Amino acid sequence: MAGSGDVVKLKPHKLSARDLIRVGGVGLRNRPLRAFLSALGIGIGIAAMLAVVGISFSGRADLDRTLDQLGTNLLTVAAGKDSDGHTVSFPEPALPMIKRVGPVLSASGVTRLPDDVNVYRHEYIAKARTSGIVVYSVDNDLPSVVGATMAGGGWFNAATARYPAVVLGSSAAKRLGITTVRSNVVIQLGGRAFSIIGILNPVPLAADLDSAALIGQAAAADYLGITSGKTTIYVRSAERQVEAVREVLAATANPAQPYHVQVSRPSDALAAKLATDRAFNAVLLGLGAVALLVGGIGVANTMVISVLERRSEIGLRRSLGATRRHIRMQFLTESVLLAALGGVGGVVLGAAVTFAYALSQSWPPTVPLWAAGGGIAITVAVGALAGIYPAARAARLSPTVALAAP
């Protein structure tokens, strides 16, 4: 007589993980275009999010690299303006006093010449059409302090600093239409000819110099009769003492009116500029999340349709001995595979966008591993979530109803 002993002999079988993935892939293999299109939504979401993170990190990596080269120990001391709005200049001893501060490694000053000293490409240009180029008289050691390099020509030496010679900042040169340094090229500066001896590369830590024309201290005195004091002093100090030096600079540079003095750390400004991009990044990340959500709904929709269409397959599998759980796991796996497919594609696409953008900006392309891994993990979660309802529907289907389906 058949009793409970026989029932024990009925041992429900398990599907191995390999078989589960194989079975879960059946639907994707049978309808590759549909799988591709529904994975695409997820992929675009992940690609957008990864590209935002990747581009932001690449920009950060570029800044780090730039700061590594430029150093973060440069301070800029500006004389500021008085209460009438006139630019004041530092008293004569300001620069030597600053150089005497213990942790200061080097310092160099520039004098901003009055606004009526204008620059023209040649003397036939109407006086009103100034080029908007500011003129500074400079010390010879300026490039080493601010980290300026030459794009062409050379910097002042002891001799050329006394001659009517000019070095152009990078954008000033562009504005004047001068791309290379050749002998006998002159511009009009303060009403007389100055020959161009050099053009600077952009100076990230002293961006004011980019749109400036620089002449020697002695030339300013000899040819333009201007001998006023420094208006900006650039200070390099020992890395660890930068903040301490910063505290004493105002009083050291202008003991009489320290409150006019503005001290800033240009490397901070560069970092802050990057930080302002974060709000924008948050918006893009949000858009990516919305795309991901819509993609997830697309996957759920595809799975619901798939379950409806494959009722007879479900019936067959039930007749072959699949349990409800087997059916549920099959469709859940299919949903996860579908979403993960989109995730992997999205990560590849996002990384490609990051690389393309970073290379176009000459940034070091950086795709954080946690972002790529996290992106795929998110898609797996989205796929599992999207698959819950369709899988439950498939599992609930009675075998007889499923088999009767066309």
Next chain:
Amino acid sequence: MTGDAVAELIAVSKLYPGGVAALQEVDLRIEPGELLAIVGPSGSGKSTLLNLLGTLDQPTSGEVRIAGHPVAGLSDRHLSALRADHVGFVFQQFHLAPATTALDNVADGLLYCGVGQAQRRERAARALQRVGLGHRMRHRPHELSGGEKQRVAIARAVVGEPDLLLADEPTGNLDTATGGAIVALLRELNSSGTTVVVITHDREIAEGLPRTVALRDGRVR
């Protein structure tokens, strides 16, 4: 009652919601090694009987035993295991997976039996040879004729060596000659020991088999 029967129905009734009685007080005993036809016009309760024999459905009253296991009160998992290990199905519509080779379609017959893939394929190859399709293993369903498709489906049903092979209108989608060949194949399988139940509305086929159970209006006549 010996308990030896492959399938045993005792006073089985099946009522559908709305009071339609698909089966009424049916007694049926199928011995190992039998080949029988269940025959009747549409609406006679054939399909319901097939579903009960295949444990795809439960009776409203009465007792069903398949391979010695009383079906009443079994969980979904145990019922599924019963189907996996003891029952094979052949359908009128073949139900083959598209874009899947004949070999893998047959191997899927063992998917839920706890058998590894290598062994599934090996046994599937043997089952295909047994139904005379040893040369069609790598073909996909759309490359096969109707008769060949049904042979693949039969191979899938017997690959697990079930105690009971249920064939639901196995010749319904085939022409007479091909259908005859399928019946011959079922006879052949039966002569090597498989218990075969053919559900059909075709009296001619039914009368060619050793035993015929005629159904009408939910009762065995």
